Amino acid sequence: MTLNSDWDVIIIGAGASGIMCATTAGYRGKSVLVLDHAPKAAAKIRISGGGKCNFTNLTVTPNHYLCQNPHFVKSALARYQPQDFIDLVDRHGLAYEERDLGKLFCAERASDLIQILRTEADWAGVEFLINTPIESVSYTHTTYQIKTPQQTFNGKSLVIATGALSFPKLKATGLGYDIAEQFGLKIIQKSPGLVPLIFEGRWADFCQNLTGIALEVAISIQNQRFQEALLFTHQGMSGPAILQTSNYWQKGMPLSINLLPRLDLPDEFKMLKKTNGSLTKFLNQYWPKKLTQAWLNLHPFDNLANQSDEAIEAYAQLIANWQVYPSDKAGYDKAEVTLGGVNTDEVSSKTFEAFKQPGLYFIGEVLDVTGHLGGYNFQWAWASGFACGQSLP
Numbered sequence: 001m002t003l004n005s006d007w008d009v010i011i012i013g014a015g016a017s018g019i020m021c022a023t024t025a026g027y028r029g030k031s032v033l034v035l036d037h038a039p040k041a042a043a044k045i046r047i048s049g050g051g052k053c054n055f056t057n058l059t060v061t062p063n064h065y066l067c068q069n070p071h072f073v074k075s076a077l078a079r080y081q082p083q084d085f086i087d088l089v090d091r092h093g094l095a096y097e098e099r100d101l102g103k104l105f106c107a108e109r110a111s112d113l114i115q116i117l118r119t120e121a122d123w124a125g126v127e128f129l130i131n132t133p134i135e136s137v138s139y140t141h142t143t144y145q146i147k148t149p150q151q152t153f154n155g156k157s158l159v160i161a162t163g164a165l166s167f168p169k170l171k172a173t174g175l176g177y178d179i180a181e182q183f184g185l186k187i188i189q190k191s192p193g194l195v196p197l198i199f200e201g202r203w204a205d206f207c208q209n210l211t212g213i214a215l216e217v218a219i220s221i222q223n224q225r226f227q228e229a230l231l232f233t234h235q236g237m238s239g240p241a242i243l244q245t246s247n248y249w250q251k252g253m254p255l256s257i258n259l260l261p262r263l264d265l266p267d268e269f270k271m272l273k274k275t276n277g278s279l280t281k282f283l284n285q286y287w288p289k290k291l292t293q294a295w296l297n298l299h300p301f302d303n304l305a306n307q308s309d310e311a312i313e314a315y316a317q318l319i320a321n322w323q324v325y326p327s328d329k330a331g332y333d334k335a336e337v338t339l340g341g342v343n344t345d346e347v348s349s350k351t352f353e354a355f356k357q358p359g360l361y362f363i364g365e366v367l368d369v370t371g372h373l374g375g376y377n378f379q380w381a382w383a384s385g386f387a388c389g390q391s392l393p
């Protein structure tokens with residue numbers, strides 16, 4: 001099939017941000033072509049949230065994002081809010097459910113959401129060319145030329161919505177960074193985000209022995225506090241609290257984990273001493289028995305009745321402020337997102353156009369913007385895609 005060669009807008013990347021941008025521009029009467037090398041559009045939406053896609057969060061604020069310029073996200077997030085996306089899916093009758101901490105998930109399948117996005121794109125007249133590798137991008141006479149094996153396309157505007165490096169098995173690539181560098185834009189150093197943490201030595205043994213056990217913890221790191229589940233794995237630790245922490249953790253830093261965040265432990269332990277209660281029984285009320293056993297093997301403590309108040313206070317601190325040292329993060333194959341990316345100082349926060357390259361736009365995760373776990377990353381994709389789609393000439 002031969003398509004028109006000339007387009008108002010060409011978007012590389014048929015993921016969350018690319019489709020939202022395409023539809024928004026299409027509804028404004030622009031001719032829009034979306035190119036993607038993957039066999040299907042929106043692969044990450046399909047597998048996200050355990051196949052149910054945590055598509056937004058009711059509590060989105062700029063503080064839920066990491067970016068070297070913390071002000072950058074404000075404008076787009078204000079102009080396209082979670083309620084705007086909820087209104088969109090409501091118009092199509094999508095069934096969804098609210099889970100803890102304001103997370104919204106599809107009630108059935110993420111593919112229902114993809115269907116809605118594709119329907120909107122069809123209504124907006126957007127053309128998709130999937131399964132199409134990009135051979136080169138060039139810029140001459142105020143037009144972008146995108147060469148594919150089938151055809152060369154010319155776009156008055158070029159939007160880079162290629163996402164980031166996480167999950168290469170879903171065809172994630174660094175093409176967006178390469179194009180940014182081709183046009184002289186700077187890249188903030190990249191690393192895996194929302195990713196499990198790996199331990200070595202005795203910590204690794206401790207975790208491995210507890211593989212599959214999950215408990216609620218609170219982790220404090222770099223002025224952030226995440227009170228969510230931690231999951232022990234054969235390599236170390238995972239679960240929402242650890243994934244959140246991984247966005248802030250750097251090699252050499254300890255984690256400070258409160259293993260009983262809902263209790264005032266010094267008080268509880270003093271009471272236990274008075275009543276001559278058993279520490280094992282007490283811990284078993286809150287933890288799986290296997291964890292209590294492993295913990296007491298690692299940190300033995302005599303009968304509370306024989307302990308001074310100071311010793312009890314110190315032991316309470318050991319549980320409320322457990323210091324452990326991860327050795328590393330897992331890699332991009334396990335990471336939900338990529339920290340770093342195209343430097344936001346190079347891009348307008350209103351239009352997403354590169355300051356030094358007219359007609360070239362960057363949206364979504366390819367930018368140095370990373371959300372917390374909980375639907376914030378998709379909300380960024382929708383918001384940046386919408387803001388860009390609104391401004392494309």
Ligand SMILES: Cc1cc2nc3c(=O)[nH]c(=O)nc-3n(C[C@H](O)[C@H](O)[C@H](O)COP(=O)(O)OP(=O)(O)OC[C@H]3O[C@@H](n4cnc5c(N)ncnc54)[C@H](O)[C@@H]3O)c2cc1C
Nearest residue numbers: 013015016017037048049054162163175364365375377378
């Ligand atoms: C396992 C997993 C689960 C996740 N769960 C959630 C969740 O529940 N909630 C949430 O908010 N976020 C979640 N995320 C993060 C979220 O998926 C991303 O932040 C979001 O998809 C980014 O949108 P995007 O449009 O920037 O990029 P993407 O959605 O990744 O789209 C990029 C598109 O560009 C295409 N592309 C890449 N390279 C090339 C190339 N060289 N040539 C042509 N096309 C190319 C890709 O094929 C893809 O279609 C999850 C991520 C993963 C990996």
